[in-house]
Amino acid sequence: MTRRRQSGGRQSGKRLPSAATLRVLAAVFALCGFAYWMAGALNTWEYDLHRDRHIQEPIDFDSNTLLISTVRPEAKAVHLSVGAKITGFNGAPYTGLSQWSEIVETARPGDTLDIEFLAPGGKAGMVTITLAPLPAAHVGIARWAVLLSDGFVDLVLPLACLGIGFWVVLAKPQDRNAWLVLLLLTFPSVFTIDAAHATGLGLGLRGLWYETMQIMASPVLLLFGVYFPERSRIDQKVPWLKWVVIAPILFFWVVTIPFLITQYYGGGVSWVSLMDKLERLVNFLNLCCVVLYLVLTLDKVHSASTADARRRLRVLTAGTGVGVGVLLFVFVLLRHFGLKILAEDTPTRFWIDSAGAAIFMIAPFTMGYVVLVQRAMDVRVILRAGTRYLLARAFLVVAQIVLLSVAVTELVVPTLHKQQPQPLDLMAVFVFIALVFFLRFAVRTRAQGWLDRKFFREAYNAEVVLNELSDQVRRFTETGPLLETVARRIAETLHVSQVAILLRRGEFFELQQTLGLSPAGTLSLSPQASSVRYLASTNEPARLYRDDPDAWYLMAGMAERDVLNTMNTELLLPLPGRNRLMGVMALGPKRSEAAYTRADLNLLQAVATQTGLAIEIAELACSLASEAAQRERVNREIEIAREVQERLFPQAMPEMKGATVAGHCRPALGVGGDYYDVFPLSDGRTGLAVGDVSGKGIAAALLMASLRASLRGVTLDNPRDFARLMDKVNRLVYESSASNRYATFFFAAYDPETRRLDCVNAGHNPPLIIRRNDDGPHTVIRLEAGGPVVGLLPAAPYVEQAVTLEPGDLVLLYTDGISEAMTPEDEEWGEDRLIAAADCCWDKDADEILDHLFRDADAFTRGAPQHDDMTLLVLKLK
Structure with missing residues (x-):
């Protein structure tokens, strides 16, 4: 069985109080600490500003x-x-x-x-x-310099430490190390502020807090050395050693409580000599705590189980070493030599003490950083950022201030004192101001680049390469080469061993590109996966630190965690498109096990953003090419269908005695569902048919072809019963079409010898017979008798109709695409306009009437898109 090394953070196997409960406890503790600081600050303020009152x-x-x-x-x-x-x-x-x-x-x-x-x-x-008043310590500027110095060192510094400690516990309430940091950072407040000015019960409370923090500082430091960032191997071997040192100190604290109460309110105690001996022992044990802390920390720097733990310890050692070392140098070593510049009546002391205290703040900030951060940056990276700031920013700020001061004192002030300033004076002022702005906006960037090239070559190269990559990915038009290039360049630049890219494929994000991974099977993430939802909502990189995971990882299911673990994920990058997440890039740890820095994240996010857009463009280009090819195939198929459909319409009109006939169909979509037919029957009559299939396009055209075949089939035996004929057509179409498909249909047989027109109407627009009367006005006869549409019901009754035509009669068979032709304002042409247009060319033959009616309809619509198939069949008797 594999033994997992116990971390110094959360306790394994122990049920901890809830985070909310611990935050409440932290708030109570912080309230006590801030109350002690506030009381001491008020006392200090009062005694420093109003010494004559006391x-x-x-x-x-x-x-x-x-x-x-x-x-x-x-x-x-x-x-x-x-x-x-x-x-x-x-x-x-x-x-x-x-x-x-x-x-x-x-x-x-x-x-x-x-x-x-x-x-x-x-x-x-x-x-x-x-009683005499307190003597004034200083006068003039010296007094204010000392006040500011003491106020910064004694008040501001402890308050900042308290704030950092409280912040650490609020962020990680269930981390034991966070509580140890809070206790350690409470110590500066009792180190610089005592309980001397308290009275009554306040004296006891403040004295108890003061003694407790003083006594507990060294044991807490030792425990921090034992457990941060993981339990010391020395403590694992000899766990009793720390208690040998800590137990007597705890006993001394227990004894101190009644001792203080008696000393404050009981007039003194008789066991003073015992307390003196215990205090000397505790002082020795405090020294042992500090020594053991250093031994444990230095040992873990070399023996830590992970590179991250070693980085944390190196950062902690460097930060606390610099902070505490400067504090001891300024406030102990320099004081020991008795330098005049540190005399209490010199303003120089203010600057030296304040600088020392400011540098000391590196220590508490370092302690908070190494506990809070998921993966600590290496000391070299921190020094790089600090050096860049100090040399490229702070130096330039100082240079700007110096130049601006020179300009004001040497140019502006003398110019203002002149009664008539010369143009050269004003020009010199503007030149100096321009120089300041030049340093601010132009030199700083170049200085940072120069520093990176000279002193941080690897980081500079990584930044240059990733910036170039973010520009290059936009030029890719194919997804495969794009993903391969991005994965390879990121791995080479940041020294990452494993890279995986998952892209949206249908409903899932599926693995499309890997580097350094050979997963068994297909890896995919659901759009509802916790990691995907987090990346889509934040559009920011997500770090995965399994020892202290973020909320999104805690909410992830086992299947999702297995996928992330298979990819050895340490960093997730969103690949965003314009409106949705296109994919996810998973990066494994660096080969150095160093953390991804903020600069790394900024560069990677820029690369990922450009990659996501490039993927979307590549997929869009591929989709457009596919759609173009598909559209070309469809257009070709439609062209073929149109050609076939054209062959289904009459190719030549039969000759009829005493009449002419013409017909035309104009589909709205290349092919359509309108149908007309003119064909001779075996008994000398001529069959006339027109129909309108529901819908448009290919589906309607297929049903039209079925309707034509059905009609041609049932008319082979030269029927006389048109009602029965239409019933057969209805059944044939019903059996060969979908339930939501039907057609309106009209069929007639014209006998040229008798001019008899036998017909039946199956729900179609009633054909029109326009007859001129001798007295002038025309008569319109509508052929309405019939029944329901064909193909909708399995059986339906139909009624036939017969009419005898007269010489000169005009018969119009049309679909609703003719009568409902619309203008851009959606106004219909209508049956009345159709009749009026026909009346205007009544004396012409069928072909000319057909052309005239289509021209009239087109002129009315004024170029509006044709919304339906337009079919017209004209029979004109001579």
């Missing part, structure tokens, strides 16, 4: 032995000497430090204080002291 303590005495150790001028004036033992104040016996603190905080300069004491010889005595 008294100088006339004596100092040991809180345990109550022996006076220092007497100041006002105490010397009443002959109070060192070594006397305090027994009471203002007529009340001594009850503890709370009593003395109350006197000092409430008294004002000029008040008197009665001190009862026992002289070294044992003789009791009492003196009355007139």
